[in-house]
Amino acid sequence: MKERSFSSLLELFIRESGYTNFSFARITGINRVNIQRYVSGDRVPSRQVFEIIRANLNLNRQEQKELTERYLLALYGADFYFQRKAIREILERTADMSAVEPEISALIRDGSEKLQTVHGRVAVERFVWSRLSQALKEDTVHACVYIPAEIFELNRFVPAVDGNGRLAPGRLKIIQLVQLVKRADAVSFRYHNLRVLNNLMPYYFQAGEDYETYFYYHNYPVMDGNNGLLYPYYVIFEGHVILLSADMEEAVCIHDREAEIQYRRGFMERIQGAEPFARYYSTAEEMMLHLLEIDNQAGERFFLEYQPCFAVWADRELVEAVVAKDIPRRRELIEGFLQRTAQLADVGRFCHFFTEEGIREFAETGICADYPREYTRPLTLKERRLILDRIAQSIENGEGEIGFINEKSLKLTKRLNAFASGGCGLSLILYDERLGYRFLLIRENSLCRSFMEYIGSMEENGDVHSREKNIAMIRKYANSLPEQE
Numbered sequence: 001m002k003e004r005s006f007s008s009l010l011e012l013f014i015r016e017s018g019y020t021n022f023s024f025a026r027i028t029g030i031n032r033v034n035i036q037r038y039v040s041g042d043r044v045p046s047r048q049v050f051e052i053i054r055a056n057l058n059l060n061r062q063e064q065k066e067l068t069e070r071y072l073l074a075l076y077g078a079d080f081y082f083q084r085k086a087i088r089e090i091l092e093r094t095a096d097m098s099a100v101e102p103e104i105s106a107l108i109r110d111g112s113e114k115l116q117t118v119h120g121r122v123a124v125e126r127f128v129w130s131r132l133s134q135a136l137k138e139d140t141v142h143a144c145v146y147i148p149a150e151i152f153e154l155n156r157f158v159p160a161v162d163g164n165g166r167l168a169p170g171r172l173k174i175i176q177l178v179q180l181v182k183r184a185d186a187v188s189f190r191y192h193n194l195r196v197l198n199n200l201m202p203y204y205f206q207a208g209e210d211y212e213t214y215f216y217y218h219n220y221p222v223m224d225g226n227n228g229l230l231y232p233y234y235v236i237f238e239g240h241v242i243l244l245s246a247d248m249e250e251a252v253c254i255h256d257r258e259a260e261i262q263y264r265r266g267f268m269e270r271i272q273g274a275e276p277f278a279r280y281y282s283t284a285e286e287m288m289l290h291l292l293e294i295d296n297q298a299g300e301r302f303f304l305e306y307q308p309c310f311a312v313w314a315d316r317e318l319v320e321a322v323v324a325k326d327i328p329r330r331r332e333l334i335e336g337f338l339q340r341t342a343q344l345a346d347v348g349r350f351c352h353f354f355t356e357e358g359i360r361e362f363a364e365t366g367i368c369a370d371y372p373r374e375y376t377r378p379l380t381l382k383e384r385r386l387i388l389d390r391i392a393q394s395i396e397n398g399e400g401e402i403g404f405i406n407e408k409s410l411k412l413t414k415r416l417n418a419f420a421s422g423g424c425g426l427s428l429i430l431y432d433e434r435l436g437y438r439f440l441l442i443r444e445n446s447l448c449r450s451f452m453e454y455i456g457s458m459e460e461n462g463d464v465h466s467r468e469k470n471i472a473m474i475r476k477y478a479n480s481l482p483e484q485e
Helices: 006-016 021-028 032-040 047-056 061-076 078-095 121-136 192-210 257-272 284-294 316-322 330-344 356-365 381-396 445-456 467-479
Strands: 115-119 141-146 172-180 211-217 233-237 240-244 250-255 279-281 300-304 349-354 401-404 416-421 425-432 436-442
Touching: 006 032, 006 061, 021 032, 021 047, 047 061, 115 121, 121 141, 121 233, 121 240, 121 250, 141 257, 172 192, 172 257, 192 211, 192 279, 192 425, 192 436, 192 445, 233 257, 240 257, 279 284, 284 330, 284 436, 300 445, 316 330, 316 381, 349 445, 356 381, 356 467, 381 401, 381 467, 401 467, 416 445, 425 445
Parallel strands: 141 172, 172 211, 300 349, 349 401
Antiparallel strands: 115 250, 141 233, 233 240, 240 250, 279 436, 300 416, 416 425, 425 436
């Protein structure tokens, strides 16, 4: 098949990264006419301009390499380019590393009784579950997990309680490695990254900080059989390695300390080259203060929440009154609230959609559902009315895209609130009545962009009520409040 030219490859990657020529010119600061010349093949960018282009495209390692090679070929010409490439390959060859599956026979030296085999997908899941459950009877388990996360939830492999009936999270420390593709909306992978996120969420709810996840990019997850290995997936814990076939229909359990050490070492080496999938925060103020550090640039902000964030419409007097008096770092948190409000006033695009159930709860109780109750006291009737009036005014004045989610399109509960921006990534607040709050920050670009595009398109797709209905609904709940406490 004929190789793509630099210009055609550049155009492809710009489109696959979600940009038009106009939007990509705006993001990079490069003149739109020049962008058009680059993709048409009329001009080749300078090295400095090329680095700006490459840094702003959503490319995995292989795609970056391909684009760079096509660029250098266009820049230098064929003779000089291929000479340089040949020398570079010689110099880099000794550093080439590939995944090698240890031979089981080399690991097991004194008898086949150290091997167990299991057949059938359900049997494999139950076997992993039973081995972890058995290990939990003895001690805290530190497990390393690599399974096809876009297909399987970790909950199906790990016990919720140990053999003595105690909750397993807290005694079961898990590090999981997952594969992602660069574009979460790539149709050929059936929204691979979003399915991974969906399958990771249940265990985030359970385990919190006892659960770490890391990811690496792969052009063809699952479908390539992980470099042809017979058992590409595995679960590692004390004294055991459970190897899993590519189709997850077969498992081989190795009861051998040396095998565990070898696999664990290899796993940790892979983690060193991977990226954290999510950053976990133990408290709301920890997440808020970190967001303020990294999300301090003008840009787009997208909120999808059970209840509108009261801080968006609060002033200093109200924040000072509502934030609890005895929480840690109270002064920093208050200043953070106010800084957040100031930032939102200057953003290029502001989308904030919430539920009618959330407004009803706020009007009746004054409780801010997206903050733990120890952080903010319930708002008084006067304060509730003030917030509702300000929300209505914002809608009337066209200060962003604000309004109620159409329940026929999306049933959102308080279990999940999402905030996305190009500056900070994707912030998720998970809530469980038994386990409390989980605060996560996902910086992976394709997932953040997917949420931004989804929330940003809700209004035009009818997922949000009309401006007139939004105002009427807000006014209805404001007017329903009694005049006095």
